């Protein structure tokens with residue numbers, strides 16, 4: 001959000017505003033600024049009647065009861081001056097700024113709280129990344145979420161150039177030698193930088209675009225990096241994807257089976273010379289599948305399940321699926337019809353694909369949690385602002401104990417999930433990849449399942465607080481409505497709430513001693 005245009009420098013007395021109270025010259029005051037609405041009467045989405053009713057008056061209270069602050073930025077050209085001797089009061093943030101609304105930021109970003117987890121490197125990185133998101137991603141996300149088209153190639157290349165694409169895979173050698181946002185070295189990047197990345201990228205407040213922004217790559221190239229044996233092929237594919245030239249996604253789920261990987265029907269049959277796999281079958285709900293050049297694909301092989309990197313060719317067909325969020329996510333139904341793939345495209349061992357998939361899941365699930373926690377914070381911020389500006393029964397909503405009780409529940413959920421996520425992130429920083437698989441798949445399963453349940457409650461409370469605006473796509477409740485209609489994606493993608501809760505307990509039972517009451 002930028003500053004409101006310069007005509008505001010003109011000083012106008014309240015008496016002068018009061019004289020402009022007819023359709024021929026209609027002025028009003030909002031937050032100490034004067035707006036000439038004469039030529040806007042017919043164009044005003046709320047109609048001309050309401051504007052005539054406030055002609056020549058201070059309409060601040062009426063305005064904030066019905067509009068978001070950004071409306072004033074969009075229509076800055078209507079501003080003709082500032083009231084003599086007065087100064088605008090409503091806070092507007094410059095791109096990259098930290099919100100001072102309580103609980104709208106993780107505690108480490110506030111003045112008053114300390115955190116043992118974040119260093120100056122994290123803080124520098126966060127500042128630079130937020131600025132990038134506010135300046136570049138937010139405007140594009142707003143357009144794409146609406147028109148349902150995919151992220152632009154120029155944006156992908158911009159993210160490739162400043163290392164953001166590579167960061168999406170998490171810490172590792174692929175970042176070494178790179179300079180990342182805030183000037184930090186790729187070698188410094190740890191799971192707290194990664195946590196910041198997931199949260200900041202979710203701040204576009206456009207859930208379809210959020211996934212359309214290379215979510216597929218972030219959960220599939222990781223598997224290629226860890227499991228593809230052919231080094232030359234692995235490096236080539238990695239380079240193609242991290243430069244933004246090619247796109248990749250994870251293709252496991254089918255119409256036939258979701259969480260039940262054993263029920264998948266896509267087959268990979270070896271040719272008699274043993275040099276190729278022939279892939280046949282379908283995949284459904286593949287995020288970024290529409291624009292992918294490669295799919296990390298789960299297939300049935302001789303004695304089990306295998307994971308194979310399948311490149312796009314004429315025998316692959318992708319069809320768009322319209323889900324509850326924007327088609328900007330590029331969600332696809334895919335048909336593989338006798339697709340011939342060289343055997344060096346196998347990840348891990350044949351028939352042992354389960355290991356490949358399971359080891360990949362931890363980072364994916366944790367990243368979804370990080371984004372979900374950020375969404376809850378955003379919704380807390382939206383709801384706190386709304387409760388302060390919306391008048392009902394003659395006073396702001398926040399004056400009602402029932403409203404404060406709901407806000408308390410929302411804040412508790414955002415804070416609790418943040419604290420647990422940071423605890424898990426700290427463990428990820430101190431464990432090897434192998435240790436993480438042994439000790440963290442259960443806790444991450446429990447964390448994701450709990451976080452999405454909290455998100456469900458937060459969405460529910462927020463919509464009740466916003467009333468009609470919570471169920472309307474544009475206007476004051478647009479972000480709450482976005483969360484309400486899309487929060488379930490996180491409860492289903494990457495393993496459902498039920499499956500993950502169960503996984504958490506089953507993993508814990510592996511370490512259960514022979515303890516008795």
Ligand code: HEM
Pocket residue numbers: 028030035037044045046047050051053054059062063066067068071072075078474475476
């Ligand atoms: C600078 C002055 C104003 C501008 C630029 C403006 C602009 C807009 C815009 C863009 C909308 C569409 C909804 C949205 O995006 O939030 C809208 C809706 C509306 N406006 Fe205004 N408006 C102004 C002042 C006012 C005032 C002073 C009133 C009332 C006294 C008013 C009453 C309404 C109403 C009733 C709606 C429909 C709200 C809804 O559907 O929820 N507007 N206005």
